[in-house]
Amino acid sequence: MSFEVDIGFSSQRGPREANEDFAGAVHAPRGEEARGLIAAISDGVSTGGGGREAAQTTVMGLLSDYFATPDTWEPTVALDRLISAQNTWLASQNQRRHGAVTGLATLTALALHGHRYTLAHVGDTRAWRVRADGAPAVPLTHDHALDHPDLKAQLTRAVGLDDQVRVDYEQGEVQVGDCFVLTTDGVHGVLKPAQIAELALAGSAGQASDAMVQAALTAGTRDNATALVLRVVGLDARQLADELFDGRRLAPPPALKVGDKLDGYVITARVADTGVHLLYQARDAATRALVALKTLHPSRASDVQERAMLAHEAWLGLRVSARGEPGFVRVHERDPGATALYTVFDWHGGRTLEQMRSANLLTPVADTVAAAIEWTRALGRLHRHGVVHRDIKPGNLHCGDDGHWRILDLGVALSGREDPAARELHAGTPSYINPEQWEGAPADAGSDLFALGVTLYQWLTTRLPYGEIEPYQAARYRRDPVALSRIRPDVPMWLDNLVRKAVARDPRQRFETAEELLLALERGASRPIAAPPATPLIQRDRALLMRIALVVSLLFNAVLLVWLLFLPR
CATH class of the missing domain: 1.20.5 (Single alpha-helices involved in coiled-coils or other helix-helix interfaces)
Known part of the structure; x- marks a missing residue:
């Protein structure tokens, strides 16, 4: 289901001479729809007529600049930077005017992204959440005003009041059907939460906002009355922030045995234990389908970085498999009622290339080339997503019972959104790491292509092109790989040249992109490539x-x- 929000807005000046309220909402620009929506409401407070200006610039500045911030920033970081900048500008304007014309602004901003919301609040405007269960509206904010019957209009916090502004932040989960309501005190000052809830669900969002403002005017409000109603109709796939939040909120389950139950899944086998992760086969009790469950080993349950990496892997898997692209295992969205931290994948019978190699089965060259074409296509799709796998090796290439190859394990992959600690981690299996990384260069798409070449060389010859490499080894690449045809005579010369080009010591002699390697594999003997020169x-x-x-x-x-x-x- 795509991200969709029904938005309604209404504002009346009421008995006041001027309307100093301001509100608005903006969707993410085209191409960045996954960033969701930002909405804000503000009530201007002034002496000499600066309230309208303060409210308008506060809301407009936030709405116009929010999606200009890097998408790697947490919503709280983006909101805090923008609100602080507006506060600094407004406070300086008030100081320059020496009290003749001043303007302050309250602010309640709501960002909807993925399956979560982020709320920023200063002053006495309010945010409410309403659900279609007949319950009163639930306030999500607390007023920053003096708690005295005669001084309730006296704000303790506002944008432009002081050189520094303290902002309250709130984050939570969003469900389809949720209704968020932003109001100024001209509305919630005279309407009770039960009335707000009833009116928020009446008709469309636009009709609901009109009804709410009219009800406030009928109830005798003495202030401007403004209401902004947002009804969540559809949600995008879970975003990284959703997964990271669950990574902090949920704990990994204890070690499970066959027959144990976990959130509607029945464990049928323990597949792997790496010391860091546990992988189980399980059966969905509702659909009877087999799935794979991946979680952290109990010894790593409290490791914050490992939790973040598992959350990042789940998000990457959703991002790649959401488009139904072949070459990857589909990841299931986490159930909102999940009680533990784990990721659910489709289950595919079959074997990894490592398991095939362990069986000492000699694969025909034609089958090897067909497999290499599938690997390269999948790797190209991954790179077009801006993702570097960092651990291509036989154990992470799986051939299912359906005959299709899939790339496994995005646990150490780079996307540009990963935790900085994961980015600095020297990940990968030493014998498959390209020479540049041992010299301090970062992993990139070329690293994956080199690892793919090493894997192909090893499958065809049962040897590694540069031998077994250890992390502490200083002399790693002091000889060029032996020609494959000297080890296995049935390897054609075009394939021999191709594989040695893929694992060349000099990166300038290798394939630059997965598409270039794929083209060479598909052309085969019809357009052979030259053998790489000796290093x-x-x-x-x-x-x-x-x-x-x-x-x-x-x-x-x-x-x-x-x-x-x-x-x-």
């Missing part, structure tokens, strides 16, 4: 070259010394 010794082992140069220099000096001392001149 110069200075690139493979500079230390050895220096030692050879030193030995030559010493020999030359020894000969020269003998000639000078012992040979006749």
